[in-house]
Amino acid sequence: MIETTRTFIPDWVSPPGDAIADLLEERDWTQLQLADRWSREFLIPSEYEGELAKLKHKADVTIFTKRIRIHPGIVVGRLQYDRLIDPSWMNDLKVSLHFQEIENV
Template sequence: MLVLVPSIKKAHVSGVARWLNLHKALIQLSLSGKTNDRFWFNFFHEAAHILLHDKENIFLDEWNSEESLKSEQEGEADRWSREFLIPLEYKGELAKLKYETDMIDFAERIGIHPGIVVGRLQHDRLIDPSWMNDLKVNLHFQEIESV
């Protein structure tokens, strides 16, 4: 089951993964400050916890936690998500992308959104975090008036 929830101010929680019972898992994501690259990374990170880790654990992930402080399971979920979105076979090619058109072409060829490519390059410090953010899509909840 996937649940999208508003964030709690100053909590910095990006996602939760846990088993509700032996047959039903829950992934809960916040959209706070989310762009599509972060959303999909977080979704697949939480999915990795469900697929790879103990059913008794609850995984609560903060978007700003330092790499050096992460557990082995958090590191494994990070790697799984990264490689699911952009497989290792593209690592060398990914490092050569410098221009917006290159990123768009690369993303189209491997079947992902260009914002995910930009986010990965920013995270890996291959491009500056302020570059090409226009290729990302901002996500937010839309209020629906009840009738």
């Protein structure tokens, strides 16, 4: 019998961080590239990709987001990131989150 100090962990039990690190290495992506691809493929489904460039007014964004059932801020952020609208446009459709610092007890 071979003795080992290393514990066997099957691949399907790997912590999520390990799986993400493996994906980054396997595809030669940076964390930013992974986040960008995830947001493009998950937050706004690819079937709606062609409609984004047509969204030039708040009313258009609101109608579009109600139809595909996502928050307008996600679409506005994507439009700004893709430089389809100016970064100063439609920011009132976005929501800012502020987290209160919690002291250790």
